[in-house]
Amino acid sequence: MARDDKSEEARPGPRHVAIIMDGNGRWAQQRGRPRLYGHHAGAKRVRDIVEACPDLGVEYLTIFAFSTENWKRTQTEVAGLMGLFRRYIEREARALVRDGVCVRFIGDRVKLEPKLVDMMDNLEMLTAGNTKMNLTVAINYGGRDEVTRAARRLAYEVQQGRITHEEVDAETLARFLDTRVLPDPDLVIRTSGEARISNFLLWQSAYAEYEFIDTLWPDFTPTEFASVLKSYTLRDRRFGAVRA
Template sequence: MDGNGRWATSRGWPRLVGHRRGAERVREIVRACPDLGIRWLTVYAFSTENWKRSTEEVLGLMAIFARYIEREADRLAVEGVRLRFIGDRSRLDPKLQAMMAGIEARTAPGTRLNLTVAINYGGRDEIARAARSVARAVAEGRLAPEAVTEASFAAHLDTADLPDPDLVIRTSGETRTSNFLPWQAAYAEYEFTQTLWPDFTAAELGAIVARFGNRERRFGGVVRA
């Protein structure tokens, strides 16, 4: 969900105004997903590299996350949206961690849409944490070295109970993946749009999904006539 800060500064506003508008955009996109046939949505909210930003911006972002959880918990539950978080929670404020756990429990029965928010998430960090978990399992005799496969390794990732993404969308004109789900997105289709996240509409999402539906996905194989 890139481009919040640039959206705001281009209008002469503080960057946090863009982040607040970006949070509002999440609400619109979440509501549009079921009608587009989307049952799994993951949004990249805060990366492990985002701690490099100013203290004011980081604290402001954390406050926006907290407000989103407070305001959206009941609505998500009523609308059948299950919310989960991926990323390393250990660096987050304990109060925010408790709020995250609370909304996960509150929305657990939801089946209409599975919404995952990546917060303090980095793909390399996730893989390193999974590797440490696998190493401990081997060292403690709970896992044989020869039993370490792609599937058994993936079971130690944050996304162990989530499907791999079919489509990854990057907003704001940037054409890099920025450490987002590198393991899981090995065979995902990609779309890069010039649109800044606060301007990204449900209509544009629908157009991208329609294009995705026309793509031929071979997963390394050959489609035979």
């Protein structure tokens, strides 16, 4: 862990935390249960972490629910996950509205079933005015896919003459990303002991801090979450600069 050698003074906690929720399948297999059992347990853990965010000072939480590569899993598991997403929205919508959570979904919705897309759209509409915290759920999301789609939309704007090629820079491209209304993540957490980013928020996480922990996602409690956030405050974030 990178720490400031000159000072132990804690810095502000992360405003935006992104989480790669890994380990649901292994958690279930350790208990002799099917992988979907672990995904159900993981969905319940999401509620615990979302509820903990306001008291921990986290304004934005982005969770990686289903990647563009996850379609390679068995048809049974994919179908089960899609059903789980529908049930999660049905079960949690009222609580999310009540608790002031603004929900957004990122990713390519074209491949998702229309009923699920309608539910996602409706939940976004119902929670659009909420300001207590922001929950972003990445479904059928991949960082490279997101940047490709953004570049395609930007190229179309240039083709239509609404943007000149001289105006194209990093800030311009960022306006076409799925996350254009969100701040970049300060901290990215991956559970389950894997130390890779798996195509998650590639553009947005250029200067994020990373924390790879061994805990499987269903066992990742708000207490451990708070501990990870505390360790973040001891890191020396220089963003390419050198401190005097």
